[in-house]
Amino acid sequence: MxxxxxxxxxxxxxxxxxxxxxxxxxxxxxxxxxxxxxxxxxxxxxxxxxxxxxxxxxxxxxxxxxxxxxxxxxxxxxxxxxxxxxxxxxxxxxxxxxxxxxxxxxxxxxxxxxxxxxxxxxxxxxxxMIKDEAELTLMRRAAAIADETFSHILSYIKPGVAERDIAVEMEYKMKKLGAEGLAFDIIIASGVRSAMPHGVASDKQIAAGELVTLDFGAIYQGYCSDMTRTVMVGEPSAQQREIYAIVLEAEKRGVAATRAGINGKELDEVCRGYIREHGYAEAFGHSTGHGVGRYIHEGPKLSVRGETDLLKPGMVVTIEPGIYLSGWGGVRIEDMVLVQENGCESFSKSPRELKIL
Ligand SMILES: [Mn+2]
Missing domain, CATH: 3.40.350.10 (Creatinase/prolidase N-terminal domain)
Structure with missing residues (x-):
C-alpha cells in the first residue's frame, strides 16, 4: 500500500x-x-x-x-x-x-x-481524498463501530438521563469495540438544545416529548467515522413528525444523488433545494457534507461553495442535512458514504426512520 x-x-x-x-x-x-x-x-x-x-x-x-x-x-x-x-x-x-x-x-x-x-x-x-482499498476497509469498520454503538445506546435514552451520561456510555462502547478514540466530542443535543447543530453533550437531562440528536464517530486505526441520528423520546408532535420527514427525505435524496461526476454545490443543492421548497431554507445554515478520512473534516466540500469540488470514485463523504429552529429544537440525519462511478455505498447502516423511544 x-x-x-x-x-x-x-x-x-x-x-x-x-x-x-x-x-x-x-x-x-x-x-x-x-x-x-x-x-x-x-x-x-x-x-x-x-x-x-x-x-x-x-x-x-x-x-x-x-x-x-x-x-x-x-x-x-x-x-x-x-x-x-x-x-x-x-x-x-x-x-x-x-x-x-x-x-x-x-x-x-x-x-x-x-x-x-x-x-x-x-x-x-x-x-x-481518494481512498484505497486498505483505507476503505478501516473506514467501513469505523462506521460499523458507530452503528453498533447507536443500537447499543438506544435503551439508555430515556427521561431523566443526562446527555453527558449517554455520551460517556457511547465512548466506552466505541472503545470496547476497538476504537482508539473519538472522531470528535460526542454531540448529544436534546429538546431545545437540538437547535444547536454542534451541541456537545451537557448536564441537561432528557425529558419526554424531546427530540435528541446524536452525532458521533470513532477513530479506528487512524480513520474516522461520522454519523448522526435524531431520535424521539415519547410521542412526537405533528410538527416534530413533519420536520423529521422533511430532513429524512432531503437526506435520502442527497444519498441517492451521490455519484462520481456531481460537484459539491450540485449535491448540496439536492438537499438544500428540498428543504427550501418546504419553507425551511433559513433553518438549514450549514453545509450538506464533507469528506472524511484521517481528518473528521477533509475535502471535498459539499456546500454552496463546492462548485470546484468534483466527486470522484473512492471519496468518502457525509450527507447531513438538518433543520434547526431556535427555542424549539432540531433534526439532523447523517450517513457516511463511498462515492462510486454510478452511485454510492453507504457505510452507515443504522435505520433512518424516526425511532420513537
Ligand atoms: Mn459530519
Missing part, C-alpha cells in the same frame, strides 16, 4: 518541479509511511525515502515503515536535512507551508542556505 502512495507523492513532486518533499503533519506522515509515532519527518525524493526520527521511535519506525530508511539526526533535524540535500542534490524542497512553524522554517532556511523552500500545502491532502 505505502508504495502506491509513495508513487503518487513522487508524481506530484515531479509535477511541481521539486527535488524532494519534507512531510511532518502526523496524518500525512502516517498516510505515506505507516509510521504512527508523534515525532518524525519524511524526506522523499524520486529515488529515496527517509524517515528521520529519534531514539524513542527508531524500532517502531523500522517496523511500521518498511519502505523508508530510518535515520537519527546526530544534532538537529535541520542540520541532517542540510547534509541530505547536499548529498542528493536537493535544491527545491517542498514543505508543508500550512503546518511548519515559523521557528522551524527559520531553522531550515538557515541550514539550507541558497536552496528553495516551496509550500506544498494541500498536495498530500488532495491525494488523501
Amino acid at each position: 505505502a508504495n502506491t502512495r509513495l508513487e503518487k507523492v513522487r508524481a506530484a513532486l515531479a509535477e511541481r518541479n521539486l527535488d524532494a518533499v519534507l512531510v511532518y503533519k502526523p496524518e500525512n506522515r502516517a498516510y505515506l509511511s505507516g509510521f504512527t509515532g508523534t515525532a518524525g519527518w519524511l524526506l522523499i525524493t524520486p529515488a529515496k525515502a527517509w524517515l528521520i526520527t529519534d531514539f524513542r521511535y527508531a524500532e517502531q519506525a523500522a517496523t511500521q515503515a518498511p519502505a523508508f530508511e530510518v535515520i537519527k539526526p546526530e544534532s538537529t533535524v535541520a542540520a541532517l536535512l542540510a547534509t541530505l540535500c547536499e548529498q542528493h542534490q536537493i535544491n527545491r524542497l517542498g514543505i508543508e507551508g500550512d503546518y511548519v512553524t515559523v521557528d522551524d522554517y527559520s531553522a531550515y532556511e538557515q541550514a539550507l542556505g541558497e536552496r528553495d523552500l516551496v509550500s506544498i500545502a494541500g498536495t498530500i491532502e488532495t491525494l488523501r
Whole structure:
C-alpha cells in the first residue's frame, strides 16, 4: 500500500518541479509511511525515502515503515536535512507551508542556505481524498463501530438521563469495540438544545416529548467515522413528525444523488433545494457534507461553495442535512458514504426512520 502512495507523492513532486518533499503533519506522515509515532519527518525524493526520527521511535519506525530508511539526526533535524540535500542534490524542497512553524522554517532556511523552500500545502491532502482499498476497509469498520454503538445506546435514552451520561456510555462502547478514540466530542443535543447543530453533550437531562440528536464517530486505526441520528423520546408532535420527514427525505435524496461526476454545490443543492421548497431554507445554515478520512473534516466540500469540488470514485463523504429552529429544537440525519462511478455505498447502516423511544 505505502508504495502506491509513495508513487503518487513522487508524481506530484515531479509535477511541481521539486527535488524532494519534507512531510511532518502526523496524518500525512502516517498516510505515506505507516509510521504512527508523534515525532518524525519524511524526506522523499524520486529515488529515496527517509524517515528521520529519534531514539524513542527508531524500532517502531523500522517496523511500521518498511519502505523508508530510518535515520537519527546526530544534532538537529535541520542540520541532517542540510547534509541530505547536499548529498542528493536537493535544491527545491517542498514543505508543508500550512503546518511548519515559523521557528522551524527559520531553522531550515538557515541550514539550507541558497536552496528553495516551496509550500506544498494541500498536495498530500488532495491525494488523501481518494481512498484505497486498505483505507476503505478501516473506514467501513469505523462506521460499523458507530452503528453498533447507536443500537447499543438506544435503551439508555430515556427521561431523566443526562446527555453527558449517554455520551460517556457511547465512548466506552466505541472503545470496547476497538476504537482508539473519538472522531470528535460526542454531540448529544436534546429538546431545545437540538437547535444547536454542534451541541456537545451537557448536564441537561432528557425529558419526554424531546427530540435528541446524536452525532458521533470513532477513530479506528487512524480513520474516522461520522454519523448522526435524531431520535424521539415519547410521542412526537405533528410538527416534530413533519420536520423529521422533511430532513429524512432531503437526506435520502442527497444519498441517492451521490455519484462520481456531481460537484459539491450540485449535491448540496439536492438537499438544500428540498428543504427550501418546504419553507425551511433559513433553518438549514450549514453545509450538506464533507469528506472524511484521517481528518473528521477533509475535502471535498459539499456546500454552496463546492462548485470546484468534483466527486470522484473512492471519496468518502457525509450527507447531513438538518433543520434547526431556535427555542424549539432540531433534526439532523447523517450517513457516511463511498462515492462510486454510478452511485454510492453507504457505510452507515443504522435505520433512518424516526425511532420513537
Ligand atoms: Mn459530519
